[in-house]
Amino acid sequence: MSPLVNRPNGARLHRLLSSAIVSSLLLILPACSIPQLRRASPAAARPESFHGTTNLEGEATTAEDSNEFDSLENSAHMGWYEFFEDPMLAGLIDQAIVGNQELRILAQEIQIANNEVQARSGEYLPFVTFGAGAGIEKPGQYTREGAVEDQLEVRPGQAFPEPLPDFLVATNLRWELDIWRKLRNAKDAACLRYLGTRDGQNYVVTRMVAEVAENYYELLALDNQLATLDTTIELQQKSLETAKAMKEQARGTELAVQRFQAEVHKNESEKLIIQQQIVEAENRINFLLGRYPQRVDRTNVEYIDLNLHALSIGVPSQLLQNRSDIRQAERELGAAGLDIKVARARFYPSLALNAGVGYRAFDAKYLFSTPESLIYNVAGDLVAPLINKKAIKADYRSANAKQIQVVYNYQRTVLNAFTEVINYMAKVDNYGKSIEIKKQQLASLEGSVDSATKLFQNARGEYLDVLLSQRDMMESKMILIETKQEQLAATVKAYQALGGGGTLGG
Missing domain, CATH: 2.20.200.10 (Outer membrane efflux proteins (OEP))
Incomplete structure (x- = not known):
């Protein structure tokens, strides 16, 4: 062919090569100035078991005992109806699910997050x-x-x-x-945060269920303390009448009468304080239920013998699935990683x-x-950005810093969950043993009160022995009730720590 024919083809090829070079520069040059990402420090290795303990009876299950961790029994899979086995408490929890203002606020947060997903979905269309x-x-x-x-x-x-x-x-x-998936990554991050808000709502449900149950059992404890004071006052009234009769018969003194009278007044005063505590406990429950102060119905049971469902804690790996706060932190971690990709895409054309x-x-x-x-x-x-990319670099570094924050928050959430399970399970076990010993102590004190009263009535014992025996018995019974309350609260907290009660369906 003649040069006259080749020249237009050569010019066209030259233009194509020039366009390719310019396009390559637009793609390559921005990537050369992207800052290096910083990494979070790795977390400590997660233990494979909770010191081998899986239930209150002390039976042990270690990682070696089971090849399938997820098949281990776990109390987190129980709804609160099954776990608490108290229709009145379950009814209060149901009312809290409907009327609690914090849950209503969170429902709107979920709606806002869902709207953000819808907005992000429209940006790449x-x-x-x-x-x-x-x-x-x-x-x-x-x-x-x-x-x-x-x-x-x-x-x-x-x-x-x-x-x-x-x-x-x-x-x-x-x-x-959306050639760099910038807009789609932003939408995916919004989706993860939306799912995270739902997990956050479930975590608030677990916390609210635990708070209602704790206050309910505290209310039962206060009722029992009030009944203990009534019983003690009745005994002391009888002793007071005995002391008066003995004084009239010249077998006793005014000192015994005054001491018994003072003890009766002291316990009557304590009753008023406990009644005030009952009012406050009832209103804490009413507040959680989103209603104005009113009497809270509760079961009349023998408090000391009240036991909740036996706890099974499984293995630490199950916490990652059962704890809503861990799932929320995990979704936030995924969203933070997508935010970095979005910020990185701003360097490209x-x-x-x-x-x-x-x-x-x-x-x-x-x-x-x-x-x-x-x-x-x-x-x-x-x-494509070429000069003065300080704002883009700053956003990229900020996204990196936020991701590191989220990593540490995830690590802390997992560590906190593991620690809570260990602490509350140990408390349930130790307080349960303490209750058995205190029961023996109370039985001995009840016997001493009976013996001292008989000796005093027969003028063979001092009034002070009766008074001190009654006081010790009452204090022992009050401490026993408080210890039982702490054990029940620890059981509720352990159930929450395992992730139980975190669904709106119970």
């Missing part, structure tokens, strides 16, 4: 707008626009009207092509398409004349 307009314009005769219009005609012999109307009906489209189609004319009767009044345009924008 084309934006289409429709509009219509009308206007009028009169340029000055001694301006460029006016001078040009004097020389123009719509058609031969027909000049443009003066002033010049303008009618427009058009549809415009703008579409940013963005490609946007703009297009429009419509009708435009100076007279409404010509507005929809086709093709005379038809207008359209199509354009593409390829934009």
Whole structure:
């Protein structure tokens, strides 16, 4: 072929090579200035078992005892109806689920997160707008626009009207092509945060269930302490009558009468304090239920012998599935990783398409004349940051720092969950053993009260022995009730720590 034929092909090839080089530079140069990511320090290795303990009876299950961790029994899989086995308490929890204001606030947070997902989902789709307009314009005769219009005609012999109307009906489209998944990653991060808010709501449910149960059992404890004071006052009243009778018979003194009288007054005063504590405990429950102060119905049971469902704790790996706060922290971790990808994509070029189609004319009767009044345009924008990228780098580093924060928060959440299970399970066990010993102590003191009372009635013992025996028995019974309350609270907390009671369905 002759050089005259080859030259156009060579020019075309040269233009293609130039375009390829420019495009490559637009893609490569931004990546050269992206800062290095920092990494969080690794967490300590998670233990494979809770010191081998899985239940209150002390039976042990270690990692070696089972090849399937997920098949181990775990109390977190029980609903609160099954775990507490108290219809009145379950009814209170149901009311709290419906009326608790914190849960209602969280429901709106979930709705806000869902709206954010919807907004992010629309960003990587084309934006289409429709509009219509009308206007009028009169340029000055001694301006460029006016001078040009004097020389123009719509058609031969027909000049443009003066002033010049303008009618427009058009549809415009703008579409940013998500070539680096920036917009889709932002949507995925919003989805993870939405799921995290649902997990957060479930965690608040577990906490609220535990708070209602704790206050309920505290209320039962206060009822039993009040009953103990009534029983003690009744005994002391009998001793007071005995002391008065012995004084009248010259077998006793006024000192014994006054001491018994003082003890009765002291315990009557304690009753008023406990009654106030009952009012406050009831209103704590009412607040959790979202209702105004009123009496709280509760079961009349023998408090000391009250036992909840036996706890089975499984293995630490199950906490990652059962604890809502851990799942929420995990989703936040995933969202933070996507945020870094979004921030990184800002270093690369963005490609946007703009297009429009419509009708435009100076007279409404010509507005929809086709093709005379038809207008359209199509354009593409390829934009890449080249100079002064401090803001983009700062956002990228901030996203990295936030990711490291979320990593440490996840590590802390897992560590806290493991620690809570260990602490509360140990408390349930130790307080249970303490209760058995205190029961033996109480039985001995009840026997001493009976012996001292008989000796005093027969003038063979001192009134002080009766008074001290009654006081010791009452204090022992009150401490036993408090210890039982602590054990029940620890059981409830252990159930919460395992992730139990975290679903709205019970």
